[in-house]
Amino acid sequence: MSRKRGIMSDALKEEIAKEIGVYDTVQQEGWGGIKSRDAGNMVKRAIEMAEKDLATKHQ
Numbered sequence: 001m002s003r004k005r006g007i008m009s010d011a012l013k014e015e016i017a018k019e020i021g022v023y024d025t026v027q028q029e030g031w032g033g034i035k036s037r038d039a040g041n042m043v044k045r046a047i048e049m050a051e052k053d054l055a056t057k058h059q
Contacts, residue, residue, distance in 0.1 A: 008046055012046065013031075013042065014026070016042045016045050016046060016049075017034070017042065019045065020038065020042065020045065022034050022042075
């Protein structure tokens with residue numbers, strides 16, 4: 001089964017992982033090593049960032 005390529009860039013994922021404090025785990029274990037709660041927090045943060053970006057572009 002093929003995997004879809006994620007929408008978030010690797011740089012953005014790394015930035016958010018550093019922000020929420022799970023980047024060390026990613027470096028040691030890969031993305032599969034983070035907890036599902038942390039992955040959800042990363043998605044939530046990415047959405048917040050996108051919404052903020054859209055709001056500033058539409059002013």
